């Protein structure tokens with residue numbers, strides 16, 4: 001129970017083969033709950049043992065591990081405590097193998113002494129608690145047994161060439177001659193057993209020593225010759241307990257020697273059965289420990305072999321290197337030459353770099369100058385920036401205030417908007433309901449429309465059939481019409497031929513009527529004129545006109561004139577135009593026509609040719625009517641002919657020809673036309689004796705048509 005408790009508190013993993021360590025360990029656990037305190041105590045002890053160590057008392061776990069990991073400190077301490085207990089340890093080199101061997105030797109020595117050790121792994125990377133506890137046990141062991149003779153130091157395990165030492169209570173080594181030691185061991189077999197630590201006075205640090213190992217202690221306390229007198233029950237109880245396992249090897253050997261010496265002294269050599277059993281048990285325990293030791297030695301041997309192989313491989317490598325030295329020398333010479341060349345190149349490069357350096361220094365000076373200038377500019381800019389920054393800051397504050405006010409306004413607006421949104425949501429909800437109703441009604445409507453559409457499709461099919469029939473009928477009709485149109489085209493062609501012939505005949509009739517026609521129109525009296533003083537005696541049916549001259553007598557009082565036709569005062573504008581219309585239409589057949597009125601002032605020329613001012617359609621004169629007639633005809637014939645109509649209206653007054661259609665009002669003259677016109681007029685006038693009429697009949701006006 002006690003051991004188990006110890007393990008649970010981070011105790012030692014390996015069961016102890018010693019007889020007293022577990023009790024010490026419990027004491028340690030009881031006295032030092034804090035690991036750091038335990039470590040500090042241990043460091044103080046180690047520093048005392050090894051003054052050169054100088055490990056700080058507050059050393060951390062890792063510092064403590066680093067101090068112990070090469071095994072030198074451990075072996076040194078144990079060697080001082082128990083000189084010769086470590087087998088051939090030392091600081092041969094700093095290889096990890098050497099360090100490992102030191103630690104293994106230390107652990108083997110601990111086993112040999114029957115003290116609890118630790119695992120190698122604990123020291124390398126595990127918890128240092130186990131290591132600390134093991135070392136504390138070692139410390140307590142030697143503190144409680146200041147004389148180092150309680151540990152058996154086999155001669156085979158002693159350091160070669162080193163005298164075994166005894167450890168004084170104060171830890172000082174006391175050299176002892178080997179011979180004296182051996183003698184001492186031989187002379188005091190039982191006394192040595194009796195002087196062992198378990199036989200010494202129980203100390204305050206070992207309160208449980210009698211509790212755990214009292215059975216075996218009683219055996220140690222036996223005087224020579226008393227083994228045979230041990231009661232069987234006591235021996236049986238002792239063998240059942242673990243006190244034998246915990247006893248130091250030296251004590252076990254002492255027991256064996258005691259029993260064997262007692263059997264020799266008894267002369268008959270007989271050993272009681274119970275004592276023989278005890279002897280066998282003790283021997284078995286010794287054998288087990290020897291076997292453990294042998295295992296350690298095997299491990300050590302393997303390490304030696306590994307190291308030897310490593311050295312062999314290093315030797316081989318060195319040999320290989322030695323053979324390749326000459327070749328390497330040549331290569332090295334070549335490399336040396338190359339390096340020389342490189343050195344020359346480097347020197348040249350260095351010169352160039354120096355030149356560059358000079359140039360760069362100059363550039364640097366220039367750049368420094370520029371930098372100083374830029375710094376000044378930068379300072380100025382900084383000042384400006386600070387001013388600008390202050391302005392901006394002021395503006396920003398103002399803007400911030402404005403923004404805050406706007407934010408408030410926006411918050412108010414947002415609130416309003418929210419309300420509106422809520423209202424709109426309610427509105428949209430109602431709208432959605434109404435839309436749903438409408439949708440339903442529309443759906444109903446669409447269904448009905450769909451049915452109607454289907455009916456319409458049926459109707460459409462029937463209509464299509466009808467249309468197809470109609471198309472067929474129409475195509476037949478069109479073919480018939482085409483035949484008729486062909487006939488009509490032929491008729492039209494015949495019509496054009498007839499029409500052309502008709503026109504030809506018409507113009508021939510006009511020719512027969514005369515190319516120059518002279519009409520006489522007599523205007524009515526104007527308001528204010530005396531109608532009784534007329535000079536018109538008679539107007540004949542065939543253009544005769546008889547004029548009375550009251551100033552003359554007899555035959556000369558009457559003169560007869562002959563015209564193509566004479567229009568009386570009652571003749572309308574239309575009647576006058578109808579006589580001129582056929583000639584005017586000849587224009588459209590390519591003939592030239594000239595209409596002019598001749599008469600003295602106020603005789604009615606303008607009235608006849610144009611009509612009165614603001615005339616209605618009935619009062620239009622010849623000009624308007626002629627143009628109207630021509631435009632109507634050209635309109636009627638627009639599909640067959642395109643006419644260009646030109647109009648010229650001139651006035652001849654005092655032998656001067658004036659353009660009546662000019663827009664500038666200057667009444668442009670035509671001097672060249674004047675002569676030509678006059679020529680014609682004269683011939684006309686001579687033919688009709690118009691001059692006489694003009695002078696004798698101021699109210700008569702002659703309308704002359706020239707036709708060629």
Ligand SMILES: Nc1ncnc2c1ncn2[C@@H]1O[C@H](COP(=O)(O)OP(=O)(O)OP(=O)(O)O)[C@@H](O)[C@H]1O
Pocket residue numbers: 522523524526569599600601602603604605606607608612701
């Ligand atoms: N047949 C007619 N019926 C009624 N009034 C007429 C007729 N002929 C002319 N008159 C009237 O006689 C007047 C003179 O006519 P108009 O001005 O046509 O003469 P004119 O020969 O053109 O004169 P002028 O050479 O001076 O221009 C006008 O008031 C006109 O209305």
